[in-house]
Amino acid sequence: QVQLQESGPGLVKPSQTLSLTCSVSGGSINNGTFYWSWIRQPAGKGLEWIGRIFASGSTNYNPSLKSRVTISLDTSKNQFSLNLRSVTAADTAVFYCARTNYYYYSGLHVWGQGTTVTVSS
Amino acid sequence: DIVLTQSPLSLPVTPGEPASISCRSSQSLLHSNGYYYLDWYLQRPGQSPQLLIYLGSKRASGVPDRFSGSGSGTDFTLEISRVEAEDVGIYYCMQGFQTLLTFGGGTRVEI
Numbered sequence: 262q263v264q265l266q267e268s269g270p271g272l273v274k275p276s277q278t279l280s281l282t283c284s285v286s287g288g289s290i291n292n293g294t295f296y297w298s299w300i301r302q303p304a305g306k307g308l309e310w311i312g313r314i315f316a317s318g319s320t321n322y323n324p325s326l327k328s329r330v331t332i333s334l335d336t337s338k339n340q341f342s343l344n345l346r347s348v349t350a351a352d353t354a355v356f357y358c359a360r361t362n363y364y365y366y367s368g369l370h371v372w373g374q375g376t377t378v379t380v381s382s
Numbered sequence: 383d384i385v386l387t388q389s390p391l392s393l394p395v396t397p398g399e400p401a402s403i404s405c406r407s408s409q410s411l412l413h414s415n416g417y418y419y420l421d422w423y424l425q426r427p428g429q430s431p432q433l434l435i436y437l438g439s440k441r442a443s444g445v446p447d448r449f450s451g452s453g454s455g456t457d458f459t460l461e462i463s464r465v466e467a468e469d470v471g472i473y474y475c476m477q478g479f480q481t482l483l484t485f486g487g488g489t490r491v492e493i
Contacts, residue, residue, distance in 0.1 A: 298483075308431065308474060310483040321481045357430055366413075366478055368421040368436030370443075375430050 263288040265358050265373035273352075273380050279345040283358030283373060284338070291316050291336045296361045298369065299332060299343045301354040311356075314341055315363060348380045384408055384477050386486035393491045395465045403489045405475035407456040411438075419479040422451055422460045425488075426471040435460065436478075467493060 269281035283297065290297065298313040312322035314332045322330050331344040345352060355377050359369040385408040395401045403422075411418045418438035423431040433442040435451035438458060448463040462469055470493055475486040 307487050308476075308485040310485070323482060361478075366417070366419060366437060368433045368442065368478065369423070369431075369476070369483075370433045370436070372430040372432065 263360065263371055265360065265371060267356060267358050267373045267376035269356075269376060269378065271377060271379060273348055273378060274382050275349055275380055276347055279343070279348050279352060279378055279380070281343045281356055281358075281376060281378070282340050283342070284340045286339070290334060290339050290341060293317070294363050296363055297332075297334075297341045298359045298361065300357045300359055300369075301352075302357070302375075303351075303354045309354075311343065311345075313361075350380050352378070353380045354378060383482055384411075384480055384484050386475050386477060386484060388473075388475060388486035388489050390489060391487070393489055395462075395469070395491055395493055397467060397493060398464050401462045401465050401469075401491065403460045403473050403475075403491075405453075405458045405460070405486050407458070407477060409479075410455050411458075411477050411479045412455065413479065418453065418458070419477055420451075420453065420458050421476045421478060422449075423474045423476060424469070424471050425474065426468075429471075431474060434473075465491075465493075 264286045266284045273279045293316040296313045299311040329346045355375045357375045358373045360371040387406045389404045422435040425431040439451045472488045
């Protein structure tokens with residue numbers, strides 16, 4: 262049973278870079294059959310898809326965030342990461358990582374528990 | 383971007399009674415493979431979202447059969463045949479038709 266676990270600093274200063282990691286257990290991130298996504302949720306608000314990465318390293322990003330976002334893989338550690346640059350208070354949110362199938366659509370069928378990031382000086 | 387509009391925003395329910403949530407898309411979610419790329423998720427208080435329904439009507443693994451999804455074109459419905467106490471939370475629809483995944487605004491279900 263695959264499990265995802267987000268980790269990273271809970272507090273980031275404005276204008277700095279938010280960096281989070283999603284550790285994957287119970288399966289290989291490199292098996293080429295899944296997309297690995299990041300989603301965020303401001304407190305009391307809805308869900309926003311940030312972007313995704315495939316085992317090959319190819320990425321897709323939400324156009325609204327594309328200029329500030331990088332998602333990358335570290336296959337040696339079986340994890341993938343999110344970097345969000347030039348953050349403001351509007352980036353304060355719970356960040357989730359999630360998985361979906363590449364070859365046949367199955368929705369976001371595995372989610373991490375989420376990690377809260379606050380942007381404040 | 384595909385915009386998803388859910389209704390109602392809030393839904394009071396009674397245990398044992400049925401409940402229904404609507405999700406309307408700004409464009410058709412019908413894929414060339416014949417499936418509708420529309421999912422339903424439940425976010426219980428303090429938890430991450432969990433997948434209930436994908437491809438419009440397919441129940442995810444482990445999801446009770448009291449949950450069902452239906453719809454076509456741009457209009458979709460999630461139905462709970464008999465609400466249980468554990469069903470409280472916020473329900474979201476999400477489209478996977480485009481690479482840019484988008485979610486509805488959510489429907490809060492409370493007893």
